[in-house]
Amino acid sequence: MQALRDRIASRALGPGDRMPSVRRFAAQMNVSPSTVVEAYDRLTAEGMIRSRPGSGFYVTNTHLPPMKVAGMGPPRARNVDPFWVSRQSLDARPGTLQPGCGWLPEDWMPQDALRKGLRALAKSDAALLTNYASARGSETLRRCLLGRFAEDHLSPTPGQLMLTASASQAMDLICRLLLRPGDTVLVDDPGYFNFHALLRTHQVRIVSIPYTHDGPDLTAFQSALSGAPRLYITNSALHNPTGATLSPQVAHRLLSLTAQTDLTIVEDDTFADLEPDPSPRLAVLDGLNRVLRIGGFSKTLSASVRCGYIAGRADWIEALVDLQVATSFGGPSPVATELLAQVLTGGSYRKHIAELHRRLARARKTAITRLAPLGITPWVLPQGGFYLWCRFPEGTDTGQVAQRAMEAAVMLAPGNVFSPSQTAASFMRFNVTQMDAPRVYDVLAAAMR
Template sequence: MQTSNTLITRDSSGSLVEQIVRSVASRIDDKLLRTGARMPSIRQFADEQEVSRFTVVEAYDRLVAKGYLESRRGSGFFVRERASMMTNGNPVAQSTPPGQQLDVVWLVRNMFRQLPPQKMPGSGVLPHDWLDGELVANGLRSISRLNQNLLLHYGTPQGFLPLRQQLQLKLAELEIAAAPEQIVMTTGVTQALDLVAREFTQPGDTIFVDDPAWFLMFGSFAILGVKVVGIPRLHDGPDVAKLAELAAVHKPKLYIINSVMHNPTSTSLSAAKAFQVLKTAEEHDFMVIEDDIYCDMHPGTAVQPATRIAALDQLHRVIYLGGFSKTLAANLRVGFIATSHDMAIRLSDRKMLSTLTTTEIGERVVYKILSEGHYRKHVDRIRVKLDSVRDNITKRIENLGMKVDYRTPAGMFLWTDTGCNTNALTEKAMEQGFLLAPGSLFSPNQLPSTRMRINIAAMSDPGVWEFLEKEVGN
C-alpha cells in the first residue's frame, strides 16, 4: 500500500503520533484502505512522512489497540476487518434484535453505546456539558504531582482515609453521625448494593424495592437468586400500609429505598413516611438500605421537605449509600457505605474478597474537590441549570398530551404517562437513534407500561421533540 500524500502537517493540532492515528483511521473508516491491505513498513512510512521511526511505531501500536490494524509477526501491519458500528463518526445504537424483549440489560447496553447525550432522554446521567470536566481534570493533575509510589500500590481496605473523614463532615450536615471507621468506599453505589445484598441474603430470600425503582437492581439481585418485591411509591414515599402487609407475608431481609430525589419520580420522603418505614422495619425485622445517590441535587428542606431515614435511626437498622457519579463524573466510580462499626468491618472484608480494594486515585480526586470547597459551588450550578429547564420541559411534555405524575421542584427526572405502550415507543425511537427509558424496566414485574422516565437535562435535541410529537402528540 502506498501513501501517496502527506498525512500530517507540523502546524496541525495534536502530536505527530495523534495526527497519523487520526489520518489512517479516517482512511480505513472511509474505505480508502481496504481490509487486508498491507501498511507500509515502519521505515517506508517514516521516510514518506518525514518522521522518526519511533513515531511510526507508536502510531501503529495505537492503531492496533484501536482495532484498525493487526500485527503479523514477520510480515508487518495489515488493515483489520472492523464491524460496522459507526455512522458519521458516532456509534450506532442497535435496535432490539427480532425475538429479543426489552429488558434491563438491553437498556444498560444501549446506555453504554455512547450516543450523543442529547439523543439519550432515557439516560440516568447529566450530559457532559452540564458537568465540570476541568474540575475533575485539575484533581487528576494534582494527583499526578504526588510521589509516584503513592499511585502504584493498593488502596486501603475501607478506602482513602482523608476522604472518609471528609464524608464524616458531609454526613453530619444531613444529621447522620458516622465516624470514618463506619464508612467503606466502593466502586459506585452499584457495588455498594451488591456487597450489602450478598451480606444479608441467601438464594430464596426476599428483597423489597420501590415500585417504580432503579432498574439495575432487578437484574443483579436475580443473579443472586433472591426474590424482588415492589412496594408502590407515592408522592411522599412508599405506601406504608402495603409495606406492612407485604412484610408480614414475605419476611424480607432488606428494603432498598431512594429517600431523596427518587429515581425515576424525583419525589422525596416525608418525615412521617420516614418514621413509618423505620417502625415497620423494626416490627418485621428487616434492614433498610437508603440509596441517596441523588442527595446533592436536593436544594434543602426549605424548598422541598426531605428526611433521611438514617438520620432517624443513626445507622443501627439503616445502611446509608451515597456517591458522586451523578454529580461529578460517572467514570470516577466513587461511592460509599455508611453503617455501624461492626458492619463496616464485615462489608470491608467482603469487598476485599471480591475486588481487593477500590481505586485510590479516584478517591483522592474526589477528596481534593470536596476538601477545597469546589464541590458545593459545582452542585449549586447543576441545581440552577436543572431549575432553568424543568418548567419549560414539563409544559412541552404536557402540551403533547403526556401526563407528568409528580411536578416536583427539584431533580433531573420526570415520570410521565404517554398513554401508549412505551416498549413499542422505545423500539421506534431506537430505530431513529434516540434512547428512551420505558416504564416496564422500572418495575420488578417488568410488565408493559404507558409510563416513561425523561431526563430533563437531555431534551435539547429537536429530533427528540419531533419524534414525540409524531408518536404521542395529540
C-alpha cells in the same frame, strides 16, 4: 435428579453445601428413600456431588453451569428489559440522543475542577499512582464524607464508613453479606432497574411495593412484612425514577413498622446533592442501626471516576470490608478517590452544586412545557434532580414508543423497565438535561402515532 440440578444451577445449593438428607428429600419429593439414594449415586458418578461417609452428600465445586444474568427471573420483552436500556445508553452510537439515560451531559460537570485535580495528582507521591488502595478506601475522602454527613445530622464513627468502587458495587456487597438464595427483598415499584437486575443474580424473591407521591404505600409495605423480608431497598430523596420525596410522616411510620422485625433498609442517597432543600432521611432518623446508607459521585462529579460508599453499623462494615478484600483486594482506586476528595474540598464544589440547582430547575420547566402538547404530563413535580416520571396518553405502550424511537437514534427509558410488576406501561422516565434538541420531541411525536 433434575430437581437437585436446578437447585445447584440456581445457586440455592453452592459448592461445599450439604445436600438434603435422604429421608427429608424423599418426603419433599414424595418418593421412596431408595429412589433418592439412587439419584444421589448417579449425581455422584457425574461429579456434581460427593459423599462423606457418616456425614452425607455435598456439592462439589465442579460442573456448575455459568451464571447467565439475563436468563434469571421471568422473561421480558427486550425493549422493557433493564439490560436493553443499559446497553442502549452505554453503547450509544455517536449522534444518538439520550433522554432516557441516567447521567448529566459533559458540559454540566465540573470539568475545570477535575482537570485541576488531575494535574495535582500527576505531581503526587509515586505510591498514590502505583499502589493498591487500603481496605476501607482513601482516608482523605472518608474524612470528607464524615464531615458532610455531620452537616446532615448524621454522625457515624470512622469505623462505620467504607468506600467502594461504585454505589452498585456497594449494593452487591450488601447482598452478598445479608442475602441467601430464596430470601425475600422488598423494592419500590417503580424503582431503580439496575438494583432489580442485581437482585436477580442473587436468586432472591422480589416483592414490589407501590410507590406513592409521599413514599412507599404503607398498607402494602405492612402486608409484605408478613413474608419476613430481609431487605428493603429505596431512595428517600429524589426517588429514581419518579423524582418523589419521602414525607416525614411516611418516614417515621416506616421505621415504626420495621422496629420489631429483622428487616434491614438500604437507603440509596446518590441524588442527595441535587436536592435544594434536604428532606427526611431514614438513615438519620434511625441512626444507622437498621438502615445502611449507600451513595456515590457519578451524578454530580464524574461517571468516569467511579466511587461509592457504605455507612452503617460497625460490625456490618467490618464484614463488608472483608468481602471487598475477597472480591476486589481493597477499596476503590486511590487515584479516583484522591481526585474526588480534591474536588469536594477545593471550594468550587458548592458553587457547582448551586449552579446545578438553577440549571435543573430551568431544564425541568422547559421539558414539561415542551412535552405538554404531546399529552405527556409529569406524575409529580420533583423538588430537584434531573428526572421526570411522566404519564403518556391512555393506551400508549411506552415500550413500543422506545423501540421506535431507538430506530431514529433517540434512546428512551420506558416505564416497565422500572416496574417489577409490569404495571407502568403508560409511563416513561425522562432526563431533562438531555432534552435540548428539538429532534427529541419530533421523534417522540412520530413514535407515538
